[in-house]
Amino acid sequence: MxxxxxxxxxxxxxxxxxxxxxxxxxxxxxxxxxxxxxxxxxxxFRRGRFxxxxxxxxxxxxxxxxxxxxxxxxxxxxxxxxxxxxLQIPEAYRVIVKSENLDAVMPFGKQAFIDQMEKYVPGSKKSIQHFFELAEEIRTAQAYTNKAGGKVESSYMVKNFPNYVKTGSYSVNEVLDALKMPKKAKDILNAYWCYLGADCDTLSFTHYASMVLRYITKGAAMPxxxxxxxxxxxxxxxxxxxxxxxxxxxxxxxxxxxxxxxxxxxxxxxxxxxxxxxxxxxxxxxxxxxxxxxxxxxxxxxxxxKFAGRGFSMFLGLNKSCDELGITNHNYFLYDTMDTAKQYELMKKIDTNYAQATVCLNRAYPECSPKGTTIMYFTTLYMSDDWGNVKPEDYFKVKDKVAKMMIERFEKDTGCNLRDHIEEISIATPMTYAHYCGHPEGVIYGxxxxxxxxxxxxxxxxxxxxxxxxxxxxxxxxxxxxxxxxxxxxxxxxxxxxxxxxxxxx
Amino acid sequence: MGYKFKKQIFGWMDLLRFKKLVPNREKHLSEGSEKPLPTSYKVNEVAAILHLGLQKATLTAIKEETKDTKAYTFELSLPMLFRAGQYVTLRKKIGDSLVNRPYGVASSPLESLHNKSLTLMIKKAGFFSDYLFDNAKVGDEFEIVGPSGFFYYEPLTDRKEVIAVAGGSGITPFLAMAKAIVEGQEDFHMTLLYGANKEEEIIAKDELDKLPQDKIKVVYVLANEEKKGYEHGFISAELINKYAPESYTLMFCGSDGMGKFLNGELKKLKGLHNFKSEKNAVGMRDVKPATYKLTVHINDQVYEVKASNNETLLVSMERAGLSVPSSCRAGGCGFCHSKLVSGKFSIAGADKRRLADVKFGYIHPCVTYPDSDMEIIVPQAK
The missing domain is CATH 3.50.50.60 (FAD/NAD(P)-binding domain)
Incomplete structure (x- = not known):
């Protein structure tokens, strides 16, 4: 045929x-x-018993x-x-920025999120409530735009979704500043930024707000x-x-x-x-x-x-349970700074990129690996084509170096020891993503x-x-x-x- | 609606900015470069030499190592970047069959990267190797897929000190590792305990003897011969302990029998940090012979082939000359991942399929024996 x-x-x-x-x-x-x-x-993919x-x-x-x-x-x-x-993911995230003394664990659920934020940052409540109000309206407006296939009457939008239209041209930080959100609350709220891969000075507020809203009010799932x-x-x-x-x-x-x-x-x-x-x-x-x-x-x-982030992931099968390892959370964001524009700059080069979004799957699904073992995966993005500068003969060494940087970062920020308990390791670089998915430069974010x-x-x-x-x-x-x-x-x-x-x- | 957002002094200014989103994007798009779009990217070029599909290769040299083992050197059409210890799949149409076999790479990583030269160590052990021993000559054309495999030194989990235990042609991955250490591609110290029955069965002795002793210590262990300068007997815990540093990684490549023996010795080892071994391809199954009908869908083509119950589905398809994907032939790499439509089957060894593969009825034909007529959907060979 x-x-x-x-x-x-x-x-x-x-x-x-x-x-x-x-x-x-x-x-x-x-x-x-x-x-x-x-x-x-x-x-x-399978490796050994993982x-x-x-x-x-x-x-x-x-x-x-x-x-x-x-x-x-x-x-x-x-x-x-x-x-x-x-499966349902148990909590939203833990964000750690050691150098800025930030370590916060945030829950799912709008009210729980607002309350927890108020605990970490007294006086943040009103601005976070306003954030969610804006986000709700953005979500409704987006549903309308989707349904209309992008062909929308601007007068209708202005009348029905004024906040969507008014915030629609601003970056995350521009809107959060207008909401007079305290700096620390902004830092905690912006933790998800790496999921969209543009810093909060450039990233569209409506895009970010609708994503955060969906996570916090609907939770997150996993097959x-x-x-x-x-x-x-x-x-x-x-x-x-x-x-x-x-x-x-x-x-x-x-x-x-x-x-x-x-x-x-x-x-x-x-x-x-x-x-x-x-x-x-x-x-x-x-x-x-x-x-x-x-x-x-x-x-x-x-x-x-402009190409967005090029991917790098490390997968570890550890021969101890997460309790024994001291890994308490499902989802970690580890950064050098919550100045996301600065962090974005650091993520341009292999040697300066220490940012990571890390998951311990057993915290969502204890039976995902044999008793007494743990599955973790660590991901980062490169905001330039620095992997294009890696010579083939240096490739394996660079790959191992970055994996080591990731392990050390996690150990330093959380106090856990991973290095002595690795049973299986697998590493995916921009080259891996380029191979399996064909994307230019190993881009994973379009x-x-x-x-x-x-x-x-x-x-x-x-x-x-x-x-x-x-x-x-x-x-x-x-x-x-x-x-x-x-x-x-x-x-x-x-x-x-x-x-x-x-x-x-x- | 409670909260009313306002950023600019006047709300209409926020609206105006919104209205500019489309014209602004149109402007940016119209100001892009007129240069032709790239047709290639550096990262993708490196990816292409790391993950090679099928490529043509010409046999350039055959070297007899021992009575039953020869080193075959190929000139590749494309440079290849592999990690010492990996294997490739060698493929050729022989008669009506399309034959694929995984063979360990014995040459150095930089050799294939810079000179497109790749050496495979092949032991006379079955259909394909018999063909190679009897017929292959310099200048012959083959196809090579790969590299593949996970049997290599892993600096983040393995110790700097490695004890490598090799038996017979199981020396192959360690030869590549030794060369990679010498050329700086790998950074660890290897003590190689190499077992053979007799001195004359040692493969690549000339190459092994030339290795720098400070980085690679080679110990020959002869099972059936006592000779000065050689250890005698099996590679036992006692022998390993004799050469073992304080803490080390043990790597093994050799026959199933030798592996079984070594497994029994593991608990007696002192200083063992971790153990890894290379899996061998799956062969025949010993059952009362029966022949079944195997219906194979490849894209929109349907084939009916005979499937013997003591051979894997992959072998049956290859015998019939079907071009189907394969690599490890041990159920691990997933290249032959196929959808089961109907039929009963058995899997050789441990089931290495993903959970969702089991749930949705996918199989790896390289380790699957038919127990009835079967129908499967197989991807075409790449």
Whole structure:
């Protein structure tokens, strides 16, 4: 069969969801994935007696049966929620900045969060309450914008969501300052910044506030069998709906004619006829390699964008329980400073990047590893292409050096001893991410959420960004930016848009 | 709605800024460089030599090491960056079968990185190695996939002092490690206890004898021969203790029998910090023979092949000439990850599948024997 209504290139989080939406819309759909597994970053791997989660720290906006988050609502609609066993993450986070004497553990639940903040920072209550009020309105406004496919009447927005519109052009810190939030409360509240990968002087407030709101009010979830369980559940659903999904099959070219997309050429030269492609990969790759005759406008627009963080993760299987090791929390943010712009600068270079977001999986799921053992994973981002300067002959040494820096940082900040209890270790560098997911420079966060290219302008410009008939994007580079929930939403949006295009014959 | 946000003196100024979001982004996008987009990135280039798919390789030299072991040197089409101790998969179409086998790399990491030269130590032990011994000649074309594997020195978990126990062609990963130490790619001290039946069975003795003694100490252990300058007997706890430093990492590569013996000795070792061993590929199963029908889906193609119950599904597919992915042939690497549609099966050794693979019915054909007719969905070979 060499003809499909739609082809999805890449079986990452966005591509898999998009495929289900296409199939639900009645389109005959093919998914091609370059790797032999689905999920992109959403996978797991085994070493010895441990099964490591490859990337998911905690799934935002999922919630529970009684308090559904938007991702759960989406998964219900896709028909996959019940294929997966879910766990709830016990608490929001612990943020430690030793040099600034900051060490705070924050809970989930809006009131609990406000109360805890008041304990750490007396007098912060009002500003945090206002933060949540703004965030609630932003969330409602975003739901409206999503539903309208980005085509919104500004007068309607101003009338119904004035706070959304008024905060919509400001950075996190600009708004928090306007709320007169005490510095220490700001520092604690900004701990999640590394999940979005832009510093709080540049990061759009609405983007950050809606993420924090979703974490704090809906909690965070985790599939028991790691994110691989979600990815396989999505594949299962694609096959149930009659979709085809081919692994180890790379798409080399997207063919176009005067009417837009006309087909896809696979690595072995095979040509698939289709009028609709959803690319779950970087526009840099699509416009740089996969399309011929790219317009100057698309080249300039793609060149203008800035890559966000390049990933590095270390996975440890430890031969002691977390109680024995003294690891008390599930989710740690360890920074050098809460001046996020300064921290961002430090994260540009391999030698100065000591920031980490670290998870002890056993604190959410004690049975995730054999009794008396612990699974931990540590992640950081590089805010420049410094790994591009690593010579191949130095690669393994640099990789081990960074892993050592991460262990030492954790030990110093928490007082735990990890080094003597490591049974299994695995390290993923930007090279690893570049290999498995094909992203340029090993980027794991898509395009950076800079002020001009943040969530709001991207959502408002979905129609303008659709420059080639039949070609839309899903995943971390697209309109919802990066992160698991965002990638799933991007697949939902772009899948439904493509169904609409197909039905209208556009 | 309670709180009303205001940043500027007048609320309308905040609105105006919002209205500028779209024109502002349009402006930025229109001001991007006109230069063609990059077609390559440095990180991705390094990734490409670390994680190589299938590549063509030409046999450039064959060296007889012992009666039953030869060193095959290949010229790669692409440079390769591997960690000493890893293996590659050698692949060739022989008759109607597409044969893949994992072989340890004996050459140094910088040799394949800078000179695209890779040496595999191959012992005459079965179908593919028989073919190589009898037919392979300089100039022949092969395909190589890899590197793969996790049997290497890990500076964060392993001790600076390593005792390496090798048996027969199990010397291969340690040869690469020794060379990597010499060229500065690895930083540890290795005491190599190398077991063979007789002196004439020692592989690469010329290379081993040339290694700098301050970094790598080589001790030959002969089981069936007593000779001056050689230890005699099995590699036992007693012998290891004789050479053991205060605290060390023990690495083992050798036959299953030797491994079993060594496992029994572990508790008698003094100063052992951690132990790691290389897993061997899965072979035949000893059961009453039966032949089943195996239906294989690869993309939109469907094949029916015969599957013998004493061979793995992977071998049956290869015999039928199907191009399917494989690497470790021990259930660990996941290259052959396939979806089970129907049928009963047994897994050789421990089940190394991911939890969700078990739940959703995925298998690794390289360690799976059929117990009935089966139907599976397999990715195409890369």
């Amino acid at each position: 060499n003809q499909y209504d739609a082809v999805v290139i890449g079986a990452g989080n966005g591509g898999l969801v998009a495929a289900i939406r296409l199939l639900q819309g009645g389109l005959k759909t093919l998914v091609v994935e370059k790797h032999n597994l689905p999920g992109g970053f959403a996978t797991s 099964e490591f989660e490859a990337s998911l720290h905690e799934l935002n906006d999922f919630g529970t049966e009684d308090n559904k988050g938007d991702v759960r609502v989406l998964f219900d609609e896709l028909g996959v929620t019940d294929k997966i066993e879910w 028991k069998m790691r994110s691989h369980e979600i990815s396989l559940a999505l594949v299962e659903r694609i096959r149930e709906l009659g979709g085809d999904i081919w692994f180890n099959v790379a798409a080399e070219k997207i063919l176009t004619d005067k009417n837009g997309v006309s087909g896809v050429v696979l690595a072995d030269g095979r040509e698939i006829k289709t009028k609709y492609v959803i690319a779950n990969c970087a526009p840099h790759l699509v416009f740089g390699k996969m399309l011929d005759n790219v317009s100057l406008k698309d080249i300039k627009a793609t060149n203008a964008r 395009y950076e959420s800079q002020y001009w290219d943040g969530l709001n302008p991207r959502l408002l410009m979905m129609a303008q960004d659709h420059t080639i008939r039949g070609l839309r994007f899903a995943g971390g580079y697209s309109m919802r930016l990066s992160g698991y929930s965002s990638a799933y939403f991007s697949g939902d949006i772009t899948g439904r848009q493509t169904v609409g295009d197909f039905k209208r014959g556009e």
